[in-house]
Amino acid sequence: MSAAVSPLAPKSYPEMPVIRGxxxxxxxxxxxxxxxxxxxxxxxxxxxxxxxxxxxxxxxxxxxxxxxxxxxxxxxxxxxxxxxxxxxxxxxxxxxxxxxxxxxxxxxxxxxxxxxxxxxxxxxxxxxxxxxxxxxxxxxxxxxxxxxxxxxxxxxxxxxxxxxxxxxxxxxxxxxxxxxxxxxxxxxxxxxxxxxxxxxxxxxxxxxxxxxxxxxxxxxxxxxxxxxxxxxxxxxxxxxxxxxxxxxxxxxxxxxxxxxxxxxxxxxxxxxxxxxxxxxxxDGEGARKMVEVTVTGAESDAAAKKIALSIANSPLVKTAVAGEDANWGRIVMAVGKSGELADRDRLAISFGHVRVAVNGERDPSYSEAEATAVMKQQDIPVKVDIGLGSGVATVWTCDLTKEYVEINGDYRS
Amino acid sequence: MSAAVSPLAPKSYPEMPVIRGxxxxxxxxxxxxxxxxxxxxxxxxxxxxxxxxxxxxxxxxxxxxxxxxxxxxxxxxxxxxxxxxxxxxxxxxxxxxxxxxxxxxxxxxxxxxxxxxxxxxxxxxxxxxxxxxxxxxxxxxxxxxxxxxxxxxxxxxxxxxxxxxxxxxxxxxxxxxxxxxxxxxxxxxxxxxxxxxxxxxxxxxxxxxxxxxxxxxxxxxxxxxxxxxxxxxxxxxxxxxxxxxxxxxxxxxxxxxxxxxxxxxxxxxxxxxxxxxxxxxxDGEGARKMVEVTVTGAESDAAAKKIALSIANSPLVKTAVAGEDANWGRIVMAVGKSGELADRDRLAISFGHVRVAVNGERDPSYSEAEATAVMKQQDIPVKVDIGLGSGVATVWTCDLTKEYVEINGDYRS
The missing domain is CATH 3.60.70.12 (L-amino peptidase D-ALA esterase/amidase)
Incomplete structure (x- = not known):
């Protein structure tokens, strides 16, 4: 079991009142x-x-x-x-x-x-x-x-x-x-x-x-x-x-x-x-960062959620987050593998307030330094606009770290 | 990029003949x-x-x-x-x-x-x-x-x-x-x-x-x-x-x-x-072990493949393999999450020649020591019989190690 408390833990606990009954x-x-x-x-x-x-x-x-x-x-x-x-x-x-x-x-x-x-x-x-x-x-x-x-x-x-x-x-x-x-x-x-x-x-x-x-x-x-x-x-x-x-x-x-x-x-x-x-x-095992993935512009809310989960579950996206790497190519990959309708040339991707890609290619005004600054945050918002419809969804995940592997390679012992 | 050659690499390369044309x-x-x-x-x-x-x-x-x-x-x-x-x-x-x-x-x-x-x-x-x-x-x-x-x-x-x-x-x-x-x-x-x-x-x-x-x-x-x-x-x-x-x-x-x-x-x-x-x-990134997952007795070959991939893609299964842990509970988990028809009480699971579970519970004759010996091998066969039909499939994967996280947390730099 992990000894250290997750760095993402709440700073304090609320007073929990008695609930009658x-x-x-x-x-x-x-x-x-x-x-x-x-x-x-x-x-x-x-x-x-x-x-x-x-x-x-x-x-x-x-x-x-x-x-x-x-x-x-x-x-x-x-x-x-x-x-x-x-x-x-x-x-x-x-x-x-x-x-x-x-x-x-x-x-x-x-x-x-x-x-x-x-x-x-x-x-x-x-x-x-x-x-x-x-x-x-x-x-x-x-x-x-x-x-x-x-x-x-x-x-x-x-x-x-x-x-x-x-x-x-x-x-x-x-x-x-x-x-x-x-x-x-x-x-x-x-x-x-x-x-x-x-x-x-x-x-x-x-x-x-x-x-x-x-x-x-x-x-x-x-x-x-x-x-x-x-x-x-x-x-x-x-x-x-x-x-x-x-x-x-x-x-x-x-x-x-x-x-x-x-x-x-x-x-x-x-x-x-x-x-x-x-x-x-x-408190995800080994988590060092929290990622909020918001997908907009998908064919439907269900499609948006499927794309968002494809991103949130991708080991390559999660390891990139662990490495504080604004590797938006992996976001494109995860959108593509979701199986949901997507048009490469309409995609837009942002890390926090930094738009890194638009219209199917790197944003001309994109600054790697600014994107990297977002990746250094503890909470990282990832926004993907599919540009096809009005479906939206937000999901949350954490990064994939060596500690996750350590915790789960040794769980039963 | 990784410096060391995968321990699972072939010991030798075949002589590659010229192909005319x-x-x-x-x-x-x-x-x-x-x-x-x-x-x-x-x-x-x-x-x-x-x-x-x-x-x-x-x-x-x-x-x-x-x-x-x-x-x-x-x-x-x-x-x-x-x-x-x-x-x-x-x-x-x-x-x-x-x-x-x-x-x-x-x-x-x-x-x-x-x-x-x-x-x-x-x-x-x-x-x-x-x-x-x-x-x-x-x-x-x-x-x-x-x-x-x-x-x-x-x-x-x-x-x-x-x-x-x-x-x-x-x-x-x-x-x-x-x-x-x-x-x-x-x-x-x-x-x-x-x-x-x-x-x-x-x-x-x-x-x-x-x-x-x-x-x-x-x-x-x-x-x-x-x-x-x-x-x-x-x-x-x-x-x-x-x-x-x-x-x-x-x-x-x-x-x-x-x-x-x-x-x-x-x-x-x-x-x-x-x-x-x-x-x-x-040559999977960070791989130390190769896993062959064979599913038999599923409703159809397609169902067998979906179950086999659910096992092969499970981070918890893959980290257990990395940890040489015969954690067959995670195999059950992965069968269950595949969404394919399965009956807990008909499942049988083996690591190599060691049957660890049968009829929905731990095999009475199961030996943790024997199962662990299989997990120490470089190539690990995992067999799951669903007990419902005649669908079969085999897929191959590798373990999930800290090296995978390291390689992919630092790819672009």
Whole structure:
């Protein structure tokens, strides 16, 4: 694991307020290592509405299968997250482990197994000894408290170099509600959820179907627009819970995602999701620089996103960024390989405010010194105009460094 | 550029025989550096049949456009290849440079511009001063000779650490014919041709349409099955020329690729293409290990290839190989992210002869020590059985090392 905190880490953490209706605790269950915090329990004392978005992997982990099945019930009372073992590709043993964990959590919290949600992160393919949870969950439920967000974020870290937290407020029908979120993820990060876990909780009173619609719409320009290494995990999980505690302040329950009263909440939620997603990129394994790739003028928004991801996932673009090299030829290459419609002679490319190419060739007024100055920044905006239509997209990635190779050439040992 | 020769380089080079009908010469035209060999001229004194396969990039280089246009004529008399400048993304100047180069070569050799084929490799986006060719091509044509294959292969190298040559013989209607090929490429290598140039010449007498059919079919399991970094160049060019000189030995001209007399030639050609393609992978930038990924049991051959490429292009798989880590969980991840049909519980994965996973979980008899021994080999076979159908594919890649990052973080300087 990396020792040093990413240079792109936030300079400070926000104060994370208590969200009424959720309590949390961590413990050392000895999943992989002794005496290391490796389990997080979240408890909703009253049934919470729940929404989830999961990895698109065709080989999802057992906990992902478990969550998908329980999501249909629309009610959450407990969440159990462990690190140290992903319980992925563990066959029948994996399913048995999720069932046992669900039972243990249900017994500890006093709810149905169908109201429990799980996630496991760590090495793939090792059987998870779920009996270890049984010994700690009762005490965790007794200890769980609301003022515990930063500790919760720390508990789910794997190769992360810093905990990821974010908080926002919004108004629904004049009543203030709060949203808190935590996330983990540093490698195996790609759109469609990567090795990324994120839990977001609000005290707003919103029905599960509306919550799901908000989350599904919010994930596209946020978590599904970040990539560290184009590799998609088997375990990615993003969940949103609504405890409904704000109803005591007079917030009328929202049943429909189209409700106009959600305007402020939707904006705050999307902003929080983006905040967490960018924190994940900024902790990309070995990352020294953050790159924001904006594509405009593509045939469609979908085409723009495909081109932007082709750029953001290109090892040659990412190594050029690591080398602080304004190598715009590699951007052209990545546009060309995306397969999307592009006309070489209409392309324009900028690094920050410096336009390096226009009309299919080097900008006559281009200054290598100015472009290089942009490349020396920690955050590098890359803008590509395709010049064909009105499709736009923005994605975020980090550079590809020797440290990425070092971290991932030695992960299991 | 890398100083050290790849540890995966061939231990020796084959003796490259003269192929009747083609002469070659190199020169230092001063494209990027003074006194460095940077131009290759191939001359066919009699019109040769010609076939070509080019990058699928939507932003191809000007020479690729030029070759595509001339291919329709079906006749080759000259090939001009330069290194140091890719003449890609150079706008109208790029087109003018190809026209000027074509004119200069036609004048030197005494043929039509429509019988000239070009390629340029090097930095993208820098205008190419094609007037420099005019000064050297006459002398090159005068000097060109048949016994020059290894020198020709050396002349087209960029970040390559060794020249790539291969030779085969075959029989057509009882007459022996020869096939020689050279290639260059080390980075920006992906299926659909990447930054790869390859020229193959035979003395067989085969009409252009048949030659094209042979080449188009041969490229799928060879050059289009290798990947170094998933990045596709704007300049990739693979050309096959048939001088027809074997007709003097009594070889009857072949008009149709379905001709049964082509059996031996087709096999020899495909074997030569595979030889060259694997030499390219073995010179992958920073490569220390070669990985052969074979996928069986997929829904279709196309699905198998997509899964195999998802594995071969995964940074996490490639860094695990670099770290000699039998991290089969990352193989599962890469199968899952390919998007192709897969059933976690039917997957089987082997490293070499060591089956590490079967029926969706770790093989009970798996030995980490044996798997690790395989990972310490220079050539590592990875086999994945999807267990669903009869689709098969094999692709080749190399590991992802710190040297790759180093080479590509500092390419232009």
């Amino acid at each position: 959720v309590r949390m605790a961590t413990a050392a269950a000895g999943i992989k290592y002794k005496n290391r915090t490796d389990v997080l329990l979240m408890v909703f004392d009253e049934p919470a509405a729940v929404a989830g978005v999961f990895t698109k992997s065709r080989c999802p982990s057992a906990p992902v299968d478990y969550c998908r099945a329980n999501l249909a019930g629309g009610i959450a009372r407990a969440v159990v997250v462990n690190s140290g073992n992903a319980n992925a590709f563990t066959g029948q043993k994996g399913r048995a482990a999720t069932e046992l964990t669900g039972k243990s959590a249900a017994a500890a919290v006093g709810c149905s197994e169908r109201e429990v949600f799980l996630a496991s992160t760590g090495v793939i393919g090792e059987p998870l000894d779920a009996s270890k949870f049984a010994g700690v969950l009762d005490q965790m439920n007794a200890d769980a408290k609301g003022d515990f967000w930063l500790e919760a974020a720390k508990a789910i870290m794997t190769t992360d170099t810093y905990p990821k937290v974010a908080t926002r407020t919004a108004k629904i029908g004049g009543v203030e509600v709060m949203i808190n979120g935590i996330a983990k993820g540093a490698g195996m990060i790609a759109p469609d959820m990567a090795t990324m876990l994120s839990y977001v909780v609000t005290d707003a009173d919103i029905a599960s179907p509306a919550l799901q619609a908000l989350l599904s719409a919010g994930v596209g320009p946020t978590f599904n627009s970040v990539t560290v290494d184009s590799d998609t995990s088997t375990s990615d999980t993003l969940m949103l819970f609504a405890t409904g505690a704000a109803s005591v302040d007079g917030q009328a329950r929202i049943e429909n995602a189209d409700d106009a009263q959600l305007e402020s909440f939707r904006a705050a939620l999307n902003d929080l999701l983006k905040d967490l997603a960018l924190q994940v990129v900024r | 083609v002469r070659m010469a190199t020169a230092a035209a001063g494209i990027k550096y003074k006194n460095r060999t940077d131009v290759l001229l191939m001359v066919f004194d009699e019109p040769a049949a010609v076939a070509g396969v080019f990058t699928k990039s939507r932003c191809p280089s000007a020479p690729v456009d030029y070759c595509r246009a001339n291919l329709a004529g079906g006749i080759a008399r000259a090939v001009v290849v330069n290194s140091g400048n890719a003449n890609a993304f150079t706008g109208q100047k790029g087109r003018a440079a190809t026209e000027l180069t074509g004119k200069s070569a036609a004048a030197a050799v005494g043929c039509s511009e429509r019988e000239v084929f070009l390629a340029s490799t090097g930095v993208i986006g820098e205008p190419l001063d094609a007037s420099k060719f005019a000064g050297v091509l006459d002398q090159m044509n005068a000097d060109a000779k048949g016994d020059f294959w290894l020198e020709a292969a050396k002349a087209i190298m960029t970040t390559d650490t060794y020249p790539k040559v291969a030779t085969r013989t075959a029989k057509i209607g009882g007459v022996e014919v020869m096939i020689n090929g050279i290639a260059k490429g080390a980075g920006m290598i992906a299926p659909d041709m990447a930054t790869m140039l390859s020229y193959v010449v035979t003395d067989a007498d085969i009409a252009s349409p048949a030659l094209q059919a042979l080449l188009s079919a041969g490229v799928g399991p060879t050059f289009n099955s290798v990947t170094v970094d998933s990045d596709t160049s704007t300049s990739d060019t693979l050309m096959l020329f048939a001088t027809g000189a074997a007709s003097v030995d009594g070889q009857a001209r072949i008009e149709n690729a379905d001709d049964a007399q082509l059996e031996s030639f087709r096999a020899a050609l495909n074997d030569l293409l595979k030889d060259l393609a694997l030499q390219v992978v073995r």
